[in-house]
Amino acid sequence: MNYQDKISALNNTISGQGSPWNAIDAETAARMQLQNRFNTGIDIARYTAKIMRDDMDAYDADPAQYTQSLGCWHGFIAQQKMISIKKHFGGTKQRYLYLSGWMVAALRSEFGPLPDQSMHEKTSVPALIEELYTFLKQADARELGGLFRELDAARDAGDEVEAKRIEHAIDNFETHVVPIIADIDAGFGNAEATYLLAKKMIEAGACALQIENQVSDEKQCGHQDGKVTVPHEDFLQKIRALRYAFLELGVEDGIIVARTDSLGAGLTKQIAVTKEEGDLGDQYNSFLDCEEIDPSAIQNGDVFLSREGKLLRPKRLPSNLFQFRAGTGEDRCVLDSITSLQNGADLLWIETEKPHIGQIGGMVDRIREVIPNAKLVYNNSPSFNWTLNFRQQVYDAWAAADKDVSAYDRDKLMSVDYDETALATEADEKIRTFQRDAAAQAGIFHHLITLPTYHTAALSTDNLAKEYFGDQGMLGYVKGVQRKEIREGIACVKHQNMSGSDIGDDHKEAFAGEAALKAGGGANTMNQFAAA
Helix, strand or coil: CCHHHHHHHHHHHHHHCCHHHCCCCHHHHHHHHHCCCCCCHHHHHHHHHHHHHHHHHHHHHCCCCCEEEEECCCHHHHHHHHHHHHHHHCCCCCEEEEECHHHHHHHCCCCCCCCCCCCCCCCHHHHHHHHHHHHHHHHHHHHHHHHHHHHHHHHHCCCHHHHHHHHHHHHCCCCCCCCEEEECCCCCCCHHHHHHHHHHHHHHCCCEEEEECECHHHCCCCCCCCCEECCHHHHHHHHHHHHHHHHHCCCCCCEEEEEECCCCCCEECCCCCCCCCCCHHHHHHCCECEEECCHHHCCCCCCCEEECCEEEEECECCCCCEEECCCCHHHHHHHHHHHHHHCCCCEEEECCCCCCHHHHHHHHHHHHCCCCCCCEEEECCCCCCHHHHHHHHHHHHHHHCCCCCCCCCHHHCCCHHHCCCHHHHHHHHHHHCHHHHHHHHCCEEEEEECCHHHHHHHHHHHHHHHHHCCCCCHHHHHHHHHHHHHHCCCHHHCHHHHCCHHHHHHHHHHHHHHHCCCCCCCCCHHHHHCCC
């Protein structure tokens, strides 16, 4: 329904109420409806799930159509990201939000900063999802409010052509609301706990939930040591729990991202149940580090496996965890991925120790032998030293091609001394094209950075503190922040407007008419930025 049709429909509604509603203006009500097109988080989840499904189909047809996101730990960060994307690229197509469990733990827990070990309050995750979408909806209201004021000005000036142009812009307005891939960690408990939390996350607006195959109460960051995985059937129960949560809430297109940490996880908490040779439990147990023993060597408390007529004792640590054989990580990742997709997952996440297209692509090729359209969400992690990793990859490629590398020390390639060298230039180009190349060669549908805004907040704050508290004083802020905001068109230079002051004035005028006490008058110092 376009702008004028919406006004006509509301006018009919208001007219039908008679004198009690005489003071209600249909156009104002239409504007408020347009400024809040999503009434619930379920509305958002349904809308954004369809976007992701369409994008997945587009990627299957052309791997150049990959998608991207940045992790956001506050609604304001998400809002400014999407405003920036619309400003620079004209639209939000193929650009999402990512909610990082790491950043929830580090920045949003009532306990204060915590490691990424699922110790933060599980309720903080759906609360952040709701906050992210609250800020994105406010960005819609703010931008549309500006268009409405422009429309009023054009009408007051009698410029019908300009008024029609603005009405067209209103009718074709693109929302800042985009899909979010939300981290549910290992589910914060058993399958029932996973299901209950998933419902809260979906009700807050999440259309895509990412879950990992670690033991919930042993959860570790994917880039730290000490990870412990669960048998496949335990993980599949949680995948089914997510699907039931989506279906119960009527979000049939909901996306499940199954993450395997097996590449870096050398431990399991339990031996899988197996009923016959070669079943899924047996395959899981086959990766355990075992030694064949003679029955006469049995010791008190030993645990045994029987396989192919042999009595095997799995290696058990003092922590009561069992150890996998070294070198089985990739095989376990492939099996994890195939079984997840065969049991309801839509996308995969393979947590790796380095950003290497060959390694990722090799595993995806094996998965695609069984699931031809398998595709990945991939963490372009700040835990990787991208500069060193790619310089070493180029060094190794040059050495393998008998190219002279005598001018380089492989272990010290991070040094600034190499920044202007041919090797560093080639490495930087590989970093620049990594997402495009990995989408084409390694099946990566979605590229994200888990916690970039954690680092940008730290870096920008350090730069400001260094200047403001040093010799530059106020110039440190003006030159380093405000002047750049003005000249680069950063919307929040008008921070009162960004916080909703003009939206509030519009409401005051609608509610009180001429009696409205508005903030946006001539004495508002934000008017100094009118030309900004």
